[in-house]
Amino acid sequence: MRDHLHEYIYDSTDPKANEGLGTDMGALIVLVSFLAVLQVALDTVSAWHRDTMVWLNETASYLAGFWPF
Known part of the structure; x- marks a missing residue:
């Protein structure tokens, strides 16, 4: 059972993929913040x-x- 634990860990050796993920998360945070300000x-x-x-x-x-x- 312990052999399958590594399948749930996100580990990317591609720095461009990590950068893209960070950019997408940042854009998502900005979008949600904008929608919250719009709601207020x-x-x-x-x-x-x-x-x-x-x-x-x-x-x-x-x-x-x-x-x-």
Whole structure:
């Protein structure tokens, strides 16, 4: 059983393959970071829009209370 342990170890003797893997991992990290920033920005804008609509609705209701008809 112990003879098969070496099959699960990633070992490359090709430095270009290691460099390519590092480049791909770096690109993946940058992509995920960009998507996380985009998600935070979308959540912020959505919350701001929702709060603005609530405020405008309450303001309109308050001002409509002064309407004499």
